[in-house]
Structures are given as structure tokens and as C-alpha cells.
Amino acid sequence: MTLPTTLIAPLSAMSGAQIRIPSMLTTKKPNCEQIIDLLPEPFVIIDRDYKILAANRAYRNHYGVENDDLLGRHCYEVSHHANAPCSERGELCPLEEVFNTGKPCQAIHRHHDKDNNEKYVRFQTIPIVDDDGEVMYIGKYVQALSQAGKNAGLLVGRSPAFLQMSNLLQRVAPTQSAVLLLGENGVGKGKVAAYIHFHSKRRNKPFVIMDGGMLDENLIESELFGAEKGAVTGTNNCKIGLFEAANGGTLFIDEICELPLSLQTKLLRALESGTIRRIGGNEYINIDVRIIAATNRDVQRMVAEGQFRQDLYYRLSAFPIHIPPLRNRREDIIALTEHFLTHQPEDGRHIPLSSEVIDKLLEHDFPGNIRELRNTIERAVILACDDSLAPTHIVLEEGNIFSNRQEKARQAIEHLIQRRGRLTEQMVLDALTQCDGHRARAAQLLHVSERTLYRHIKRLKID
Known part of the structure; x- marks a missing residue:
């Protein structure tokens, strides 16, 4: 030859x-x-x-x-x-x-x-x-x-739903296309975004994360676009925004649907022109940034109801990818469990899984998805101490985590969110009341992440 x-x-x-x-x-x-x-x-x-x-x-x-x-x-x-x-x-x-x-x-x-x-x-x-x-x-x-590469750029799974998603990721990662990640809370949208960046031509450039669930509109704007000295209260020096910090690399905007409409307009202008202007500045700055956005909301419905800009949606959804919930990829539960056991921070010891533990894990729907599974395994390792894992160490939420009263509250709050688009102080208080102060459940009730709810609580100074 x-x-x-x-x-x-x-x-x-x-x-x-x-x-x-x-x-x-x-x-x-x-x-x-x-x-x-x-x-x-x-x-x-x-x-x-x-x-x-x-x-x-x-x-x-x-x-x-x-x-x-x-x-x-x-x-x-x-x-x-x-x-x-x-x-x-x-x-x-x-x-x-x-x-x-x-x-x-x-x-x-x-x-x-x-x-x-x-x-x-x-x-x-x-x-x-x-x-x-x-x-x-x-x-x-x-x-x-390498092991370092594994942690940064690998996803765990072999189920048909996972492989279908993985095929799409492998096709889009080497391109410069914007990607919109869709999926429930806890499915690993941040991990998928990191995977795309790691396997792109920008892998050696910055990977910057921005959480769109932050509340203060001015804060979000200065975080994204930066601010000149004195343009924003508390900025005694020039502030570099996340667009500039991610220049040459990837900017991951989590909870993109939480951005107010006014900021959506500025974001679209930046994506279309490839330039930004800091708050209080006069000069436009050239940027070269790939955008990966994520949300757990129904974006198309928000567009139809005027809560999300249609042109921004089309700009971001050049390549939409749905991340399946864990209940639709049960074949991956054991592989994920073994992965979490291997990467426990305390030690690197091998903890075998008995058939009884496996059966108990497979019977659960994991409404909190991979995040819930990871927390369940971490808790089980603590409970087991130095012993092997037993079914009694696997503490799971039984049945529907919402009571009838909470389900009615969920429907009412969801209706308000659909009408108003963003959370209000009363929505947060109602959700916390209906969930007896349980923040994880309140976040699920409000269709936001726990991080977003925590920022609302911090702003409202709720104990």
C-alpha cells in the first residue's frame, strides 16, 4: 500500500x-x-x-x-x-x-x-x-x-437515550455553533456544556460560567458586559465582564430564560455584532466567544407569550440538545453510581454494590435527576462509614414529593410564572411556605435551580 x-x-x-x-x-x-x-x-x-x-x-x-x-x-x-x-x-x-x-x-x-x-x-x-x-x-x-481529561471532558452513560444525546454532542462540539441545552433541573447541563467546550477547538481557552438566575438586572449587565470606573455603584475600578473574560473561549449562560427582556436585547446585539460596550463606556470591544445556553423552561412557550425574544431564541437555538432525565436512562444509574463512588473526596477505595442496593436504586425515579443520585450516594457513603453499602444506607424520597396541597400551590405558582415571566417576592414566599421551608422542593415548585432560589432568599433576607 x-x-x-x-x-x-x-x-x-x-x-x-x-x-x-x-x-x-x-x-x-x-x-x-x-x-x-x-x-x-x-x-x-x-x-x-x-x-x-x-x-x-x-x-x-x-x-x-x-x-x-x-x-x-x-x-x-x-x-x-x-x-x-x-x-x-x-x-x-x-x-x-x-x-x-x-x-x-x-x-x-x-x-x-x-x-x-x-x-x-x-x-x-x-x-x-x-x-x-x-x-x-x-x-x-x-x-x-488522561484522568484529568476524564473529569473535564467525559460524560458517563451507555443507555440509548444517552448515546443519542452523545452523538449530537460529538457532532456539534468541534463547530463554532451556538448550542441550547434543554432539560430538567439536575440533569447535568453544566457538565454537558463543559464537555462541548473540552472537545472543541477552544478547549485551551477560557470556559466561563454565568448564572442567568441572578436577580439584580444591573448586576447581570455589569457581570456580562463589564463597567467603566464609577459607572456602577461600588466599582472603583474598571470591571471586566464575562464576555471579555471568555474571549477566545466559551461562555456558558445557565438559566438563560431568567434574563430580563431588556438584557436579552443587549445580549442579542452582542451576539450579532461580535462587539460589546461596557456600562458607562463609549468604545465597542471586539469579542470572539462561543455561546452555550441552558434552561429548564419551555422556551418556545415563553416566546409565544412574549416573555423571551424570538430573534434571540433563534440565534441561540442553532443546535438545540435535549438532555434526558435520569428516569429515561435507567441503564446509566449503576454506571453513574460507580462513578460517584470512585470519585468520593474522602478516599479512593473501591466500594462494591450489592444486588439489593442496585435493585433499590433502579426502582427509584430520581425526580432530582443526577444531582439527586449524587447526593444520595454521598449520603450513603457517610452512613456506611467503612462498611459496604447496604439498602438501609440508600435514603430516597418516597413517592411524589408534593402533597395535594403543594400540588395545587405548584399549579398556581406556575400559572403566575407563565403570566409574569420572572419570580416575585410573593412567589418565593408562597413556595417556601407550601414546602415548609424545604428549599430544594421550593426550587422545583418554582421551576428554578436551588442557586437561583438561594439568591432570591438572600436578597429578601429570609431566614
Whole structure:
């Protein structure tokens, strides 16, 4: 096989790397295997039938397979220990993507390494074309993700609902498109936003978070756009806003629907023009920021009722992604539980899960979603001390957390929110009263996050 020129470029792009050419290559034209062996990362060439045609030494070492046992095998047999392509198991198949589009593709998968451990890898797949530009093969670089990379850029799950969402994330992450994340409280919208940033071309630039649930309109404006010295009470110096802080990177605006209409107008102007102006300033500042927004509200209904600007909605929803609630991805509950157990801050000890504990977790609907599961596991570890987890350590909310009285209050408060758009002092007080001061339940009643409710409470100075 003759190595296409499309594979030579990565060699010259390895900054700081030294390439030692074997003496045999100085006397005759190198073949494909000799060239790809110079690549430090695992690399493989695959045909449209998923069969491996060539692999470098790093690839063989990574998967623990000798060359004679590797060539001619299906790629999914080696990497996934599966008998069918990724697409038939709900994952994005990079080979099919490249052959269908003729363009490079990158994705995150869980592969089996040489020790048969499942580990996350990021790979980039490139087309290998003939003289007429037709894709004949694909070349795939494989990069094992470090532990730090896991925490920053990986999501846990294997359920169909999760894989469907993951496929969308992998498609949109490398682009510059705005993303609108939709989902209930506790589903992990912040984690998904971080995942998109980590797997984008901006991963080495700032990832800045802004919570749209902050109450004071002037405070939100100065937080986003900054303020000149003395323009806002308490600013004795020039204040840099979050747009400037995120320049070159990603700005994640959580609870976007909590922004007042006046600020929505300014936000739209900034997105359309690529410029901002600090409060009290005269000069426009150029910005290069990717926007990821999130909400647990029905944005389309808010647009129809005039509570959210239609043009801003269209600008932000270039690529909407619905994050499924945990009750719709029960297959992931155990994997998430094991993840939380592994990452307990106290120690790194392995805590096994008994079948009784697993059954109890799977029977629960988790209305608080992943946040509720994480808190449940953290509480269970504390209760268990140094013992194994038992069903008695799993403390769950039984049944509907709302009584009939609270359900009527919820409907009344929801009606007021739909009419007025933003929370009022009376809404907060009514919700806290109906929930007997339970803040988590009051937040769910009000369709806001606990952070937003806490800021309302702090502003109202409620004990």
C-alpha cells in the first residue's frame, strides 16, 4: 500500500518532535507501514468494510495485538470487543461518517485496552482519497484520555437515550455553533456544556460560567458586559465582564430564560455584532466567544407569550440538545453510581454494590435527576462509614414529593410564572411556605435551580 500525502502532514505538524528515519528508508521508497510507525500516537488504516489494513506499532501496543492477528480483522472487534459496528449499538461510527461526508470526524468512545479495561479515548478520523478524490480508506488517530481529561471532558452513560444525546454532542462540539441545552433541573447541563467546550477547538481557552438566575438586572449587565470606573455603584475600578473574560473561549449562560427582556436585547446585539460596550463606556470591544445556553423552561412557550425574544431564541437555538432525565436512562444509574463512588473526596477505595442496593436504586425515579443520585450516594457513603453499602444506607424520597396541597400551590405558582415571566417576592414566599421551608422542593415548585432560589432568599433576607 502506498501512503497518501494526506497522512504526511501530521508528521510535520508534531511540534518539537524529532523523527529518526531508519537507514532502510534512505535507500528506497518507504511503504505505508514504515511511515505510520513514525507516528507516536496509535494510528490505523481501515477500509469501508471495517477491516484493518495497516496499524502502527503504537496501535498494536495499545490494544495488545500482534500484527499477524490484527490485519484483516474488523476494527470494532479490536477496540470494542464487539461483533457489530458502533452504529448498530447506538454510537456514532466515525468510519461511516467519513465515507458518507468525505470530511474528517472526531469522537469519544470507550475502548478496551490491552488489559481488557474499558477506557475513554478521543480519536480523529480522516479520509484517505484516490487521485479522483474518492474516499477509499480512513485513517484513525487514537488518543487515550488522561484522568484529568476524564473529569473535564467525559460524560458517563451507555443507555440509548444517552448515546443519542452523545452523538449530537460529538457532532456539534468541534463547530463554532451556538448550542441550547434543554432539560430538567439536575440533569447535568453544566457538565454537558463543559464537555462541548473540552472537545472543541477552544478547549485551551477560557470556559466561563454565568448564572442567568441572578436577580439584580444591573448586576447581570455589569457581570456580562463589564463597567467603566464609577459607572456602577461600588466599582472603583474598571470591571471586566464575562464576555471579555471568555474571549477566545466559551461562555456558558445557565438559566438563560431568567434574563430580563431588556438584557436579552443587549445580549442579542452582542451576539450579532461580535462587539460589546461596557456600562458607562463609549468604545465597542471586539469579542470572539462561543455561546452555550441552558434552561429548564419551555422556551418556545415563553416566546409565544412574549416573555423571551424570538430573534434571540433563534440565534441561540442553532443546535438545540435535549438532555434526558435520569428516569429515561435507567441503564446509566449503576454506571453513574460507580462513578460517584470512585470519585468520593474522602478516599479512593473501591466500594462494591450489592444486588439489593442496585435493585433499590433502579426502582427509584430520581425526580432530582443526577444531582439527586449524587447526593444520595454521598449520603450513603457517610452512613456506611467503612462498611459496604447496604439498602438501609440508600435514603430516597418516597413517592411524589408534593402533597395535594403543594400540588395545587405548584399549579398556581406556575400559572403566575407563565403570566409574569420572572419570580416575585410573593412567589418565593408562597413556595417556601407550601414546602415548609424545604428549599430544594421550593426550587422545583418554582421551576428554578436551588442557586437561583438561594439568591432570591438572600436578597429578601429570609431566614
